[in-house]
Amino acid sequence: MSNESLANLLKEERRFAPPAGLAARANVTAEAYEQAAADRLGFWAAQARRLSWETEPTETLDWSNPPFAKWFADGKLNVAYNCVDRHVENGLGDRVALHFEGEPGDTRSITYAELQSEVSKAANALIELGVRAGDRVAIYLPMIPEAVISMLACARIGAPHSLVFGGFSADALATRVHDADARVVITADGGYRRGKASALKPAVDEALTRPGTENVRSVLVVRRTGQEDIAWTEGRDVWWHDLVERQSDRHTPEAFDAEHPLFILYTSGTTGKPKGILHTTGGYLTQTSYTHHAVFDLKPETDVFWCTADVGWVTGHSYIVYGPLSNAATQVLYEGTPDSPHQGRWWEIVQKYGVTILYTAPTAIRAAMKWGDDIPAKFDLSSLRILGSVGEPINPEAWIWYRKHIGADATPVVDTWWQTETGAMMISPLPGVTETKPGSAQVPLPGIAATVVDDHGEEVPDGSGGYLVLTEPWPSMLRTIWGDDQRYIDTYWSRFENTYFAGDGAKKDEDGDIWLLGRVDDVMLVSGHNISTTEVESALVSHPKVAEAAVVGATDPQTTQAICAFVILRSGVDADAEGLTEELRAHVAKQLGPIAKPKRVLPVAELPKTRSGKIMRRLLRDVAENRALGDVTTLTDSSVMDLIQAKLPAAP
Ligand code: 6R9
Numbered sequence: 330m331s332n333e334s335l336a337n338l339l340k341e342e343r344r345f346a347p348p349a350g351l352a353a354r355a356n357v358t359a360e361a362y363e364q365a366a367a368d369r370l371g372f373w374a375a376q377a378r379r380l381s382w383e384t385e386p387t388e389t390l391d392w393s394n395p396p397f398a399k400w401f402a403d404g405k406l407n408v409a410y411n412c413v414d415r416h417v418e419n420g421l422g423d424r425v426a427l428h429f430e431g432e433p434g435d436t437r438s439i440t441y442a443e444l445q446s447e448v449s450k451a452a453n454a455l456i457e458l459g460v461r462a463g464d465r466v467a468i469y470l471p472m473i474p475e476a477v478i479s480m481l482a483c484a485r486i487g488a489p490h491s492l493v494f495g496g497f498s499a500d501a502l503a504t505r506v507h508d509a510d511a512r513v514v515i516t517a518d519g520g521y522r523r524g525k526a527s528a529l530k531p532a533v534d535e536a537l538t539r540p541g542t543e544n545v546r547s548v549l550v551v552r553r554t555g556q557e558d559i560a561w562t563e564g565r566d567v568w569w570h571d572l573v574e575r576q577s578d579r580h581t582p583e584a585f586d587a588e589h590p591l592f593i594l595y596t597s598g599t600t601g602k603p604k605g606i607l608h609t610t611g612g613y614l615t616q617t618s619y620t621h622h623a624v625f626d627l628k629p630e631t632d633v634f635w636c637t638a639d640v641g642w643v644t645g646h647s648y649i650v651y652g653p654l655s656n657a658a659t660q661v662l663y664e665g666t667p668d669s670p671h672q673g674r675w676w677e678i679v680q681k682y683g684v685t686i687l688y689t690a691p692t693a694i695r696a697a698m699k700w701g702d703d704i705p706a707k708f709d710l711s712s713l714r715i716l717g718s719v720g721e722p723i724n725p726e727a728w729i730w731y732r733k734h735i736g737a738d739a740t741p742v743v744d745t746w747w748q749t750e751t752g753a754m755m756i757s758p759l760p761g762v763t764e765t766k767p768g769s770a771q772v773p774l775p776g777i778a779a780t781v782v783d784d785h786g787e788e789v790p791d792g793s794g795g796y797l798v799l800t801e802p803w804p805s806m807l808r809t810i811w812g813d814d815q816r817y818i819d820t821y822w823s824r825f826e827n828t829y830f831a832g833d834g835a836k837k838d839e840d841g842d843i844w845l846l847g848r849v850d851d852v853m854l855v856s857g858h859n860i861s862t863t864e865v866e867s868a869l870v871s872h873p874k875v876a877e878a879a880v881v882g883a884t885d886p887q888t889t890q891a892i893c894a895f896v897i898l899r900s901g902v903d904a905d906a907e908g909l910t911e912e913l914r915a916h917v918a919k920q921l922g923p924i925a926k927p928k929r930v931l932p933v934a935e936l937p938k939t940r941s942g943k944i945m946r947r948l949l950r951d952v953a954e955n956r957a958l959g960d961v962t963t964l965t966d967s968s969v970m971d972l973i974q975a976k977l978p979a980a981p
Contacts (some may be wrong), residue, residue, distance in 0.1 A: 335794030355761025432665030471520025588612025605811030752805030853882030
């Protein structure tokens with residue numbers, strides 16, 4: 330953002346107070362902000378006591394060697410003990426931890442007592458394979474209970490895990506196995522997607538032929554589909570049901586240092602090789618546990634929590650595995666897609682299990698908007714009491730739709746901003762405290778210091794835009810990039826002094842609330858004005874004919890960049906109707922002003938997305954500028970780009 334701060338175009342006046350009943354019984358009240366403001370480190374030290382430590386920490390933060398933080402450094406604990414065993418010891422062994430719903434309709438409910446024996450057996454199996462504390466284990470599995478069990482088994486024996494999305498290619502897997510120097514890969518014969526079994530093991534076999542993966546000694550294979558005639562490497566491959574099932578269901582967890590590595594998770598980034606984000610034990614578990622308790626107001630005796638993310642995304646790590654299980658939650662784990670076998674599948678699951686808290690991504694909400702209001706209306710969603718959003722800015726219209734059609738126009742919507750790097754939520758309303766604003770993540774959570782700065786690192790006044798930064802270390806922060814401390818410093822800590830640079834554009838509104846405006850790399854420069862992709866997209870989505878939009882700035886001789894919009898229309902709208910694109914352009918100009926009026930609007934059937942549902946604008950920019958496409962390996966479905974390119978008229 331070189332020329333001018335991000336233009337502050339969007340005005341949103343709608344407000345929603347917390348429901349009185351929820352506010353009266355809320356886990357966390359406004360007092361938490363005061364406590365944290367008065368003594369930030371004392372506040373986090375108190376939150377660390379949510380956990381069970383073998384050695385209680387006496388130190389909170391060691392920031393003597395910035396940006397390398399140590400939290401609770403003299404404490405010792407075991408993460409799996411905290412997520413499983415202690416609940417059983419506290420008499421909660423019969424509580425369901427996971428209601429698993431397989432894509433083909435198979436189900437399995439696992440209690441905390443059962444989870445304890447499953448995790449213990451898997452831990453014993455890994456030990457038999459020679460895995461020791463500190464060894465890395467790659468996990469390449471579909472969304473099945475064994476994914477959660479494997480993660481906890483690794484944590485239990487102090488072996489950092491590295492999850493790779495089940496949909497990633499052999500190449501992506503090989504790069505990640507190599508970078509982490511993994512010793513074991515846990516995978517499955519295959520998984521189910523849209524009613525069909527698809528193989529997974531062949532990608533592992535292929536990945537392990539690549540240079541740099543030689544240190545993988547064993548491949549542990551879960552039988553999920555049973556349909557594949559799979560290749561087998563004797564001496565390396567071993568079936569889960571052979572090895573794990575014969576293990577003892579007793580395993581005594583060992584306590585590890587608070588700074589012992591818990592996992593590595595790769596983020597793709599736009600260029601260069603993926604970054605292995607390293608998270609450690611005590612601070613990570615403290616903040617995931619606290620934020621899950623605070624932001625979802627979790628009442629573990631009565632709530633049924635459902636986070637729809639894949640465990641291969643950080644959201645699955647923090648809000649399927651570590652946050653919820655450390656809080657003894659009962660949750661749903663669903664293997665499949667939202668529209669298989671029908672577009673009401675999610676709502677059917679909410680009804681079936683009486684889900685009370687739903688956490689999902691804007692991409693899923695916009696898809697549901699597109700399919701139509703009548704679909705969720707067929708199901709009983711009255712159990713829901715809190716709705717969460719994560720992954721991208723949620724357009725105000727999608728927020729309103731979510732609240733109205735899923736939340737009976739009554740449930741709070743919490744828009745939670747965070748990153749793989751932050752490990753846990755950082756900016757979010759609190760459902761019993763905050764008067765919410767559609768489209769804004771609003772306020773840093775208690776104990777978190779976030780603000781918006783200009784090019785010089787000066788905090789911007791209310792009503793202006795700039796860069797989102799975090800000005801104090803936080804417990805679940807990444808500790809480094811695996812094997813590359815310098816890249817850690819360069820990427821996050823060099824742009825501004827002593828300040829974490831998140832890479833997101835943001836603005837503060839007149840009340841000082843924070844609005845996320847998209848990745849800084851995506852910000853458009855139009856006639857000397859920096860314009861946020863998010864605001865133009867939200868303006869398009871506020872038109873009744875549009876379900877989803879992605880805008881990019883394409884090089885333009887007159888205006889530096891010209892706004893080019895790709896839109897998905899709501900069901901039943903005719904894409905070829907005369908005057909449609911003109912109507913949408915005029916709508917944006919009316920909402921945001923003439924400067925933000927798109928030069929081109931192009932209806933498309935699909936948008937290119939990552940596996941976690943984020944729109945890949947850089948590919949759309951390639952299309953808009955008639956360039957060959959860049960790296961498409963993290964795309965869910967690369968045929969989407971062919972469809973878009975085929976529709977594109979020659980540039981005007
Ligand atoms: C948790 C997760 C991080 C990036 C982040 C930002 C975007 C996430 C958001 C949001 C606006 C929100 N993002 N949550 N933008 N509002 N509530 O998504 O991690 O996959 O590492 O992505 O996602 O751009 O910088 P990750």
